[in-house]
Amino acid sequence: MKNISDNLKKDKESGKTAYAGISCLYEKWCTGDPFYEKTKQFYMNYLPQREGPFLELGVGTGRIARLLVHHYAVEIIGVDICSEMLDICVTEYCRQKKSGCPGTLCLEKADMTKLHYFEQFGTVYLPFRTVGHILKEKDLDAMFQGVYRALKHGGGFILDHYMFDRMWAEAHQDVDILMYSDDRVRIEDHYLYNFEKEYMDCTIKVNGTVADQFCFRWYSKECIGSAAQKAGFILESLMGEFDGSVWNEESGNQIWVWRK
Numbered sequence: 001m002k003n004i005s006d007n008l009k010k011d012k013e014s015g016k017t018a019y020a021g022i023s024c025l026y027e028k029w030c031t032g033d034p035f036y037e038k039t040k041q042f043y044m045n046y047l048p049q050r051e052g053p054f055l056e057l058g059v060g061t062g063r064i065a066r067l068l069v070h071h072y073a074v075e076i077i078g079v080d081i082c083s084e085m086l087d088i089c090v091t092e093y094c095r096q097k098k099s100g101c102p103g104t105l106c107l108e109k110a111d112m113t114k115l116h117y118f119e120q121f122g123t124v125y126l127p128f129r130t131v132g133h134i135l136k137e138k139d140l141d142a143m144f145q146g147v148y149r150a151l152k153h154g155g156g157f158i159l160d161h162y163m164f165d166r167m168w169a170e171a172h173q174d175v176d177i178l179m180y181s182d183d184r185v186r187i188e189d190h191y192l193y194n195f196e197k198e199y200m201d202c203t204i205k206v207n208g209t210v211a212d213q214f215c216f217r218w219y220s221k222e223c224i225g226s227a228a229q230k231a232g233f234i235l236e237s238l239m240g241e242f243d244g245s246v247w248n249e250e251s252g253n254q255i256w257v258w259r260k
């Protein structure tokens with residue numbers, strides 16, 4: 001395996017973003033995540049009760065947004081930084097639209113730390129721990145401020161992230177983790193954790209060859225809570241699991257709901 005920082009530098013120079021390499025297998029790859037199904041069910045149940053229009057940050061292939069517009073007459077704008085993920089989302093959404101669906105989905109290539117919307121949305125959501133792709137705290141602040149500006153008065157912001165599990169991470173440090181396999185493809189993750197600096201280098205291998213690499217960081221509850229408060233948000237609820245249970249010290253997740 002090549003050195004990850006050399007590869008990431010090369011990708012930056014060529015304009016290639018994380019997820020470009022795994023985009024066509026993304027929805028197979030993430031079935032290996034124990035929260036794949038739970039996040040989908042959670043947002044499918046929760047969002048239709050909230051006010052639209054909706055903004056999904058890091059919409060990817062539209063795993064959640066496409067399902068929502070398929071079942072509900074909701075208006076969603078999805079932003080993502082990765083063209084390859086958005087291309088898949090567009091293709092799949094057009095196919096869906098032809099067979100008829102009640103909602104609408106508009107897509108935009110944009111960086112969630114540089115949002116330009118103003119008082120346009122009833123609800124913004126950032127699902128599937130995607131906040132961990134924001135590596136610097138100043139960018140985390142910028143994301144929260146951009147979301148605050150994007151929301152109408154009284155609008156809501158929902159974000160989920162995990163509670164970092166050091167024991168799990170130590171047991172899975174520098175080993176291949178099977179995410180998906182069928183007759184033709186085998187997809188594995190490989191993580192190198194930097195516990196002191198609170199980030200991990202993630203490598204995704206398809207049939208043994210490196211397909212994608214990116215850094216991902218984990219945020220404490222305090223760090224997320226303080227960035228939200230600084231931006232002006234008022235806490236509505238903090239859940240600890242995708243079944244809606246209230247957060248406690250044993251919770252595996254931090255699922256936040258704020259109000260502007």
Ligand SMILES: C[S@@+](CC[C@H](N)C(=O)[O-])C[C@H]1O[C@@H](n2cnc3c(N)ncnc32)[C@H](O)[C@@H]1O
Pocket residue numbers: 018019057058059060061062063064079080081082085110111112113127128130133134
């Ligand atoms: C884990 S995937 C989540 C995709 C989708 N929301 C889902 O639940 O399947 C993370 C997505 O966030 C996107 N992303 C990462 N950093 C971003 C940024 N700064 N701005 C916008 N999108 C970003 C990636 O390109 C990727 O499509």
